[in-house]
Amino acid sequence: MEITFDGGKVITAHLNGHIIRTDQPLDNGGGNTAPAPFELFLASIGTCAGIYIKSFCDRRQIATDDIRIIQTMEFDEVKKVPKTISLDIQLPVGFPGKYREAMVNAAELCLVKKTISNQPEFKVITTQK
Numbered sequence: 001m002e003i004t005f006d007g008g009k010v011i012t013a014h015l016n017g018h019i020i021r022t023d024q025p026l027d028n029g030g031g032n033t034a035p036a037p038f039e040l041f042l043a044s045i046g047t048c049a050g051i052y053i054k055s056f057c058d059r060r061q062i063a064t065d066d067i068r069i070i071q072t073m074e075f076d077e078v079k080k081v082p083k084t085i086s087l088d089i090q091l092p093v094g095f096p097g098k099y100r101e102a103m104v105n106a107a108e109l110c111l112v113k114k115t116i117s118n119q120p121e122f123k124v125i126t127t128q129k
Helices: 037-059 098-109 110-119
Strands: 002-005 012-014 018-020 070-074 080-092
Touching: 018 037, 037 070, 037 080, 037 098, 070 110, 080 098
Parallel strands: none
Antiparallel strands: 002 012, 012 018, 070 080
């Protein structure tokens, strides 16, 4: 992955042929032209859980059109980081009850969540090119 600085507060990640732009909100000096990096981080949690839920349902030929994940967060004002991130998997009327717990288990497989839970070590260095 390569990160580039593209004017103003726009920072772009280039990854496997994809371009992922970020910006800052207006009140933080940005143009609000793209999600902020922290917003993408939060979105990665819900969308990661979502792909596991989608795969679970696809294998059982269960429609996912009316399934929603509502993600909320409690913020620790002292540490300035999230203290709780909750995912509410909202299932439609008529969803097979025998799969309710399995949906939670599927969401728990999310690699983003597993990575955060295992607290990876971060290394930041500088080099000159």
